[in-house]
Amino acid sequence: MKVTYLKHSGFMVESRNYIYLFDYIGGNIDKAIKSDKKIYVMVSHIHDDHFSKIIFDIATKHDNVTYILSYDVVKKIKKNAVLSKMVEQLNIIRVQAHEKYKIDDIVVETLKSTDEGVAFIVSEKDGTIYHAGDLNWWHWDGEPKSWNRNMExxxxxxxxSMKGRKIDIAFVPLDPRQEEAYYMGMDYFIKNVGANEIYPMHFWGEPEIIDRYKNEYGGENIVSKAVFCK
Known part of the structure; x- marks a missing residue:
């Protein structure tokens, strides 16, 4: 599978038969999408750093596009007359947490985010992809101990729930805003699930947090910022 970093938590993954766009909010994909492969556009939740209406432009340029959208994204679309009109002819599949969906020749499973929406596990012949969305161990110094414990x-x-599964490619938050707690979600994922390749995301324009993590905690399967960051 070929991985292209787009922006923030946005990635494009191309397998032999399909193209997946995760949480696409920007980045030039016109040159990257050259084939007639089926395209799956996947949005984990409604926050502006994960969802943009520009995803619907893709269907005006390419045939065979399927949108796999978290329930909160679909809810917003239905409440917005402009968006609702824009998507009325599109192939949209609404997903919610803790479900499994057989879509064409792929299987999409969802986890419940610790913020909004869902995380995705996508399985197909070429491998398995995990995109966390905002499923992360959010720990904030200003929150009560009970809040942080509940989040944990x-x-x-x-x-x-993913222990024992083989994950080929994983996209996992590494957020510098969490200060000294920045590593906890990534570290727990690596030690309990892991993946052949792990791509940090959600680093708010501070990719140096990736090297900091590798220097402080290791993570030989983490793809360096030099490989995928613009």
């Missing part, structure tokens, strides 16, 4: 429990429950 919820995060570990979702990640633990």
């Amino acid at each position: 429990v919820n995060f570990k429950r979702e990640i633990d």
